Amino acid sequence: NAGVTQTPKFRVLKTGQSMTLLCAQDMNHEYMYWYRQDPGMGLRLIHYSVGEGTTAKGEVPDGYNVSRLKKQNFLLGLESAAPSQTSVYFCASSTAGPNTEAFFGQGTRLTVV
Amino acid sequence: GENVEQHPSTLSVQEGDSAVIKCTYSDSASNYFPWYKQELGKGPQLIIDIRSNVGEKKDQRIAVTLNKTAKHFSLHITETQPEDSAVYFCAASSSNYKLTFGKGTLLTVNP
Numbered sequence: 001n002a003g004v005t006q007t008p009k010f011r012v013l014k015t016g017q018s019m020t021l022l023c024a025q026d027m028n029h030e031y032m033y034w035y036r037q038d039p040g041m042g043l044r045l046i047h048y049s050v051g052e053g054t055t056a057k058g059e060v061p062d063g064y065n066v067s068r069l070k071k072q073n074f075l076l077g078l079e080s081a082a083p084s085q086t087s088v089y090f091c092a093s094s095t096a097g098p099n100t101e102a103f104f105g106q107g108t109r110l111t112v113v
Numbered sequence: 114g115e116n117v118e119q120h121p122s123t124l125s126v127q128e129g130d131s132a133v134i135k136c137t138y139s140d141s142a143s144n145y146f147p148w149y150k151q152e153l154g155k156g157p158q159l160i161i162d163i164r165s166n167v168g169e170k171k172d173q174r175i176a177v178t179l180n181k182t183a184k185h186f187s188l189h190i191t192e193t194q195p196e197d198s199a200v201y202f203c204a205a206s207s208s209n210y211k212l213t214f215g216k217g218t219l220l221t222v223n224p
Contacts, residue, residue: 042119042214043157043214098211
């Protein structure tokens with residue numbers, strides 16, 4: 001079992017460029033999440049999805065968009081990258097919401113210059 | 114919204130000693146309190162969790178206690194080993210589909 005797989009692992013973007021981060025899970029989980037991790041800030045929720053075709057805003061959604069067209073995939077898009085979006089991004093999934101164990105991917109380190 | 118405070122931010126112990134990390138939360142409706150361990154270059158991994166109807170839970174060298182009245186919960190690691198060195202996050206969740214994390218504790222176990 002691969003669990004939760006994130007693509008890519010590292011990326012450097014120029015300010016204003018766009019990109020999509022892909023998250024794939026093979027555990028048939030309904031819930032999926034995108035977090036960002038910054039030094040001294042812990043993990044902050046960007047967007048989440050409670051099922052295929054649904055998305056919702058988290059704590060820090062500005063500058064990001066998401067899509068969940070297939071149950072196993074959750075895409076995070078940056079339309080016009082800014083240096084403030086330099087961070088490590090983690091995708092996670094769970095069976096039945098935040099009151100159950102979340103399984104995290106290995107992270108994507110994004111640098112915006 | 115929920116606010117989770119975690120202390121200390123760094124903790125250094127000698128191998129074999131105990132380590133305690135404390136968290137407080139603000140939302141009295143929170144009912145699920147997991148602890149995650151993050152090793153360098155990896156994603157967080159659940160090590161233990163506790164629900165609001167339980168006061169204490171143990172799993173080998175790891176234990177978590179919950180005081181609902183005071184709205185705080187703690188992670189206890191006994192007989193620490195070098196492989197326990199990592200960043201530990203507490204979190205709290207209520208029914209609004211959000212898991213709020215503390216800012217993390219860097220635990221270093223010195224051989």
